[in-house]
Amino acid sequence: MKISYDARGLAEPSAQPPKTATVERGADGARATFDAAELTTRQVNLELRRLVYDEGIGDVTILNPGAKHSLVVGILARCKITIDGSLGYFGCGLIDGPEIEVKGRVGWSVAENMMSGVVLVDKNAGSLTGAALRGGDVVVRGDVGARSGIDQKGGTIIVGGNAGMMTGFMLQRGRQIICGDVGGGLGDSMYDGAIYVGGKVTSLGVDCVEAELTAGDDEFLARKLGIYGIDPPAVFRKFVCGRKLWNYDNLEPAERKLVL
Amino acid sequence: MCGIAGIIHRTGPGDIGSEMTRMLQSMKHRGPDSSGFALYGPPTDLFVMRVKLADPNEVRGIGWADRLERHRDEVEHRLAKIGAMVDVLHGDQDYAYRVTFRYSGDLKPLADYIEDVPGCEVLSLGHSLEIIKDLSDAESVAERYRLSGFTGTHAIGHVRMATESDVDISGAHPYWAYPFSDIAVVHNGQLTNYHMWRRRLERMGHRFQSECDSEIIAVYLAQKMDDGLSLETAMKQSLDELDGVFTYLVVTADSLGMAKDEMAAKPLVLYESPELVALASEEVAIRAVLGREIDTYDPYEREVLVWNR
Numbered sequence: 001m002k003i004s005y006d007a008r009g010l011a012e013p014s015a016q017p018p019k020t021a022t023v024e025r026g027a028d029g030a031r032a033t034f035d036a037a038e039l040t041t042r043q044v045n046l047e048l049r050r051l052v053y054d055e056g057i058g059d060v061t062i063l064n065p066g067a068k069h070s071l072v073v074g075i076l077a078r079c080k081i082t083i084d085g086s087l088g089y090f091g092c093g094l095i096d097g098p099e100i101e102v103k104g105r106v107g108w109s110v111a112e113n114m115m116s117g118v119v120l121v122d123k124n125a126g127s128l129t130g131a132a133l134r135g136g137d138v139v140v141r142g143d144v145g146a147r148s149g150i151d152q153k154g155g156t157i158i159v160g161g162n163a164g165m166m167t168g169f170m171l172q173r174g175r176q177i178i179c180g181d182v183g184g185g186l187g188d189s190m191y192d193g194a195i196y197v198g199g200k201v202t203s204l205g206v207d208c209v210e211a212e213l214t215a216g217d218d219e220f221l222a223r224k225l226g227i228y229g230i231d232p233p234a235v236f237r238k239f240v241c242g243r244k245l246w247n248y249d250n251l252e253p254a255e256r257k258l259v260l
Numbered sequence: 261m262c263g264i265a266g267i268i269h270r271t272g273p274g275d276i277g278s279e280m281t282r283m284l285q286s287m288k289h290r291g292p293d294s295s296g297f298a299l300y301g302p303p304t305d306l307f308v309m310r311v312k313l314a315d316p317n318e319v320r321g322i323g324w325a326d327r328l329e330r331h332r333d334e335v336e337h338r339l340a341k342i343g344a345m346v347d348v349l350h351g352d353q354d355y356a357y358r359v360t361f362r363y364s365g366d367l368k369p370l371a372d373y374i375e376d377v378p379g380c381e382v383l384s385l386g387h388s389l390e391i392i393k394d395l396s397d398a399e400s401v402a403e404r405y406r407l408s409g410f411t412g413t414h415a416i417g418h419v420r421m422a423t424e425s426d427v428d429i430s431g432a433h434p435y436w437a438y439p440f441s442d443i444a445v446v447h448n449g450q451l452t453n454y455h456m457w458r459r460r461l462e463r464m465g466h467r468f469q470s471e472c473d474s475e476i477i478a479v480y481l482a483q484k485m486d487d488g489l490s491l492e493t494a495m496k497q498s499l500d501e502l503d504g505v506f507t508y509l510v511v512t513a514d515s516l517g518m519a520k521d522e523m524a525a526k527p528l529v530l531y532e533s534p535e536l537v538a539l540a541s542e543e544v545a546i547r548a549v550l551g552r553e554i555d556t557y558d559p560y561e562r563e564v565l566v567w568n569r
Contacts, residue, residue: 067543085553088544089527105556107543108527124557127524145558146524164524165561183560 015042017050023057030057036071037064044071052079067107072100078117089126092119108145111138114155120228127164130157133174139228146183149176152193160230166205168195168239177224179233190241196221198233206260209242261421262448263290264433264528265540266509267549268414268516268567273302274536277402277410280417282548283540284398290541291421294432295401296393298444298511301412303388306347306360307441310383310391311335311374314355315428317395328354334377335359342370352405358390368439372467381430381469386442388412388513393432413569414516416509418446425471434511435475437482438467442513445481447474448526448541449506457502477508485512495519495564509539517566524561531556537567 021034032051036044051057052075061082065071069088072081076096086104096115105123109131116136127145130138133155146164149157154174165183168176171190181199188205217238225232244259265283267276280297313331339346344363351357363370371382384391394401398419402408418433425431437443454473457480466479484494495517505525510517518539520528529543531554538546543556559565
């Protein structure tokens, strides 16, 4: 048996949308479904674009994604996309607007550089979840790997389970809610933003400090977890930037050692 | 980048040759330079040895075929001379051979004596381990070495994108833990204290055939196990003693293990069931052998896991 899967989308520059979707038009709008099992990465994305942009369909379901990489990327429209299975790496990246539900798990770098919308993952996620996130909500009901929200510049990352090491590494703005435990180096070199943790914290990263929860934080946590039906842990702790690295260049050598 | 994969059947043997081919081929985009397999067939009293006499990308000048034939005869002659009773010698390629033989002495003098034949490298040696590695993708290698239908209990494999050393068979994974029987390693990453460990292990008398950093992991682990540590303890020590970024898989006669560095910098996806455990750099590789919806997870940093067949 020869294996046809080829992850390199550029290998097919002249690919065309396969037009295999079945479309149902009802009173509440049109819904489309197509099977990704026999399609290449580029064909899946082209078919999705055709349905959302050309046909104006606001509700698309993709069957059998088979953990392929780089699916559902670069969608810049308000629509609802359901993925009936798991995604590989770089899924749902560079999107602005869609509400996406992934019924399986996702690999590394899900929702990378997302501008707005929602990505809801029913199972686990790999590392670099929501890397460079700019806005919207990334929700993972299971566990996530290392460096979630690295370089995050906005939006909210919500994790129902545990998170790996260096969670919130270089976080610049936005918030993360981790209901379970987090690994070492939490919030290392973060600039701003806030990380809420419900479970155990292995260790804090450089210049990350604990802060007091305010009434505003409680309201925010209850509201966000309520939207996605995630049971909140008994108590949350809040971690923010210690702001010692903000003026690192102006510090004396002895002071620099204290910060690092 | 590189891609690694491992599979272990817990309820009797399977067609690991085809399974590993499918896993590796689905990760071809991670490394098209070379592909390698470490397969564990049913163990016998005989030793099985895989050797290569030359590289496929060498210039085939005048007398190439004669020279290879001469060297093959020399390997056979030397095996007899050191006291091994050769059972079958079979070549899938004119430069790569599989030999089974009966032998009761030390493996190191035997391996050293064979490797003294010009251009010769012992790729694997043991009672069930067979390492098959060559240039090009997994399907081509499997076809050339007829791996489809290779029955066994566990296997690891590797697709390589060369970063630290040449594109040739010596630089391809898996690495056999010379001169320890039935141990092999595949690795995704870079080791930064490679030279220190290589010198240290060379002082203990071990030989290294390539300039590839991954080669030391196999020997490092085998040496620790020879010193009396369990596989799991040796792997846990490696997290502190090896520097750099790495996720590696190791196989012995009856177990398969994985270790991930303290930065969790290299990916690994894991699927576990009562029948089998499969792990790979990408989930597509695991799905290539399991045609159904599965739940997988990523091991965290500093994780060491070992499964027995």
